[in-house]
Amino acid sequence: MFRALFDTLFKRTPTEEGFARTFIKAARAGGYAEPLDYQADDFRLRYGAGSYFNLHNAYRDYLNADKARKTQVLNSYLRGLIDSRNSAAAQPLEQVRPLLRPVIRNLAMLEEIRLHQVRNHGWDSPCPMAWQPFCEDCVTLLAIDYPDTTSTQTAGPQQDWGISLEQALAIALDNLRDASPDAFEAILPGLYQGAWKDGYDTSRVLLPDVLQRLALKGQPVFMMPSRDVLMVTGDKDADNLRQMVELSFHALEHGRAQSSQIYTYHDRRIVPFQVQDAHLQARLGDLQRLLRHGIYSTQKEFLDKIHEAHPEDIFVATHRLYSDAESGNSSFSIAAWTEGVFTSLPQTDRVILVQPQADGSAQTQVVAWHEVETLLGGLLSKDGELYPPRFRTLGFPSAEQLSQLTPMG
Structure with a gap:
């Protein structure tokens, strides 16, 4: 529908602002006549009576899509905008009951919603959300399956439905079971990928019999490294376990991150799979x-904006990721703790302790996180309930404390 327009507008990689302008122009070309107010600081559109449509995912998915799929990606999000507008009004349970679905999301999604709320209304503002725990980094949420988009109900069932989250998810799971014929494709013999391609591939892990x-x-x-990729193999298949992990890197880099873990079932309950192989x-x-x-980078952007809106003298340290030349393909994370700078540190493998000198240079020492926790724990306090966790510095190690640390290369 919008192919000619997109071919003209997307010859070059758009900036965020350029993408927003194009998105609004395409919405108008598709017949969306209501006001759309672009809010650059939050990279989102305001529409209706105080509703918002975030552009982060649309922008990222557009940039990651190959040329042949870019129009499809934009059309999908434009239809999502229309569905978001239509779903803003309360709907009776009888109408949405067959559309309910369970979805699995990384905790970072909920954290982004909470931090949006904090920026606009402060740390003490309520932000009610309803979810069931899935694992250490994911939750199960309720969603409504519209023809062209999924509307995640982060606040849980509408009050007038008169049912609990547990009851709503039970309905959603029954609906998903009815929509789950066998639909796996073999990547390799013994290694499979979900191929329903309806936005609920990863949700089907909640139906153990489908995988079994x-x-x-x-x-x-x-x-399930990204929202749209589910891979399954057998716990006795060592070669395909390795292949599944390696393929997860590609899925994570080209999709919306979900989980880095391997899971299995115990008495039909989902549990972490205990990996024995060191590699x-x-x-x-x-x-x-x-x-x-990726999550820490997004978190830092939110926190920097929060500290601008609600001034606080604290530096939000960057989570950096490097390859370890001595360990082949291995990596390590690191953040800087600078003397005299009140800092919010991400939890990393290593910490670089920085002591600025009068001549403009700096003395540095790299140490392992476990030593920081063990020997310098009294100089750190948990930074609220952030996910992933951060720790606020309470001063800087003394010369004696620094001498007790083991320098890393």
């Missing part, structure tokens, strides 16, 4: 660092 019908070596183990453990560590790096 696959022909596997042993019991099913699975990964595989190391690669999973690299995958988790990559996921955390």
Whole structure:
């Protein structure tokens, strides 16, 4: 519908502002006549009576899409805007009951919503959300499955439905089961990927029997590195376990991050899979660092804006990720703790302690995080309830404390 317009407007990689202008222009071309107010600081559109449409995912997915799919991506998000407008009004349970679905999301999604609220209304402002725990980094949420988009109900069921989140998710799970014929594709013999392509591939891990019908070596183990990628193999299939982890790097870099873990079932409950292979453990560590790096980077952007809106003399340290030349493909994360600078530190593998000198130079010492926690724990306090966690510095190590630390290369 918008192909000619997009071919003209997207010959070059757009900036955020340029993308927003183009998105609004395309919405107008598609018949959306209501006011759309672009809010550059939050990279979102305000519409209706105080509703917002975030552009972050649309922008990222557009940039990551190949040329043939860019128009499809934009059309999808434009339809999502229209569905968001239509879903803003309360709908009776009878109308939405067959549309309810469960979705699994990384905790960072909820954290972004909370930090948006904090920026606009302060740290003490209420931000009610309803979810069930899934694992250490993910939650299960309720969603409404519209024809062209998924409307995630982060606040849970509407009050006038008269049902609890648990009851709503039970309905959603039954609906998902009815919409789950066998639809796996073999990536390699014994390694499968969900191929429903309806936005709920990863949600189907909540239906153990769907995965257990696959022909596997042993019991099913699975990964869901991004929202749209579910991979399954057998717990006795060492080669495909390695392949699944390696493929997760690509999925994580080209999709919306979800989880870096491997899971399996115990009495139909989803539990972490205990990896015994040292190489595989190391690669999973690299995958988790990559996921955390993206989340910490977004978190820093939010916190910097919050501190501008609600002034506070604190430096939000950057989470940096580097390859470890001595360990082949391995990686490590690091952040800087500078003397005299009140800092919010991300939890990293290493910390670089920086002492500025009068001549403009600096003395530095790199130490492992576990030593920082053990020997310098009294100089750190947890920074609120942030996810992923951060720690506020309470001064700087003394010369005696620094002498007790083990320098790293």
